[in-house]
Amino acid sequence: MTLSAPFALVRYRSGGEVVLGLAAGERVRPIGPRELGASGLNAFLAGPDWDRLAALAAADGPWVPIGTVTLTAPVEPRQVLQTGANYRAHVIQLVASGLSTKTDASPEEARERAARLMDERRATGEPYFFIGLPACVVGDDVPLVLPAASDTHDWELELAVVIGREAxxxxxxxxxxxxxxxxxxxxxxxxxxTFRKDMEEIGSDWYRSKNSPGFLPTGPYLVPAPYVDGAALDIRLELNGEVKQDANTSDLLFDIPALISAASLTAPLLPGDLLLTGSPAGNGQYWRRFLADGDVMTGTIAGLGTQTVRCVAEPTGAER
Known part of the structure; x- marks a missing residue:
């Protein structure tokens, strides 16, 4: 799926450097402080003047075909905030599986109970957040190296909010x-x-499970908020051409305003930060199929384009 907005921000590789660019249709051009009216990307996002960039997108300039450049992650976040257990169908799927194996309930009874739990959580609960490392944010131009320490690497395609004015x-x-x-x-x-084996009472270990190098493939576009309805976007992930995740953001337990408001109660969200909204159903854990050398993930969110992530095994021993 191609970009549907009239323009978007990108970052791309040029002569050994990463350049901020403006993408419009099938072309791209570099933009600097003079064109932005700001010192850099995050300074612009603090008070984005989209009309300024719309005029630039319609003007002549040093445009080149977008296919001639290598796009990379379109953001430079100082903080990455991630949301857990936030798609109703996904959580019901996981909870029902646990209930059906740990109790005498039938699968149907387990699903019904899980659905009631999620509806109660939506009505009276709070979002669940954890922190990711900004260093893990890469473009899909970087192959995903699968650490040799495990063979249970999983996918979670997500809509990510890019913060503008500090919240x-x-x-x-x-x-x-x-x-x-x-x-x-x-x-x-x-x-x-994900869960500590040496001391189960500690609970989840998001640092180790989610922060290996390159574990946050991002982009390729930063699409301006005026052109996106985050409440109703189709999300689809294919693994080697086979659909694994197929959902819509209307299934979020806590919607985007609720996430931003709740997250901002603890710490300021800064311009350029990423707030991930959660993963829909259909992860590898559900399919009993994890990522392997040579796999290709194609992730699409309506209006935001498509990212293609290629997986490679981590070199070991003499291969290093």
């Missing part, structure tokens, strides 16, 4: 005014490391 203690009603745009992120997870 701290904002209400749900104010939240949308703090969004600069949206992008695609595939939140890679090593399932084997």
């Amino acid at each position: 701290f203690h904002v209400s749900r009603e104010e939240a949308l005014g703090h969004i600069a745009g949206y992008t695609i992120v595939n939140d890679i997870s090593t399932r084997e490391f």
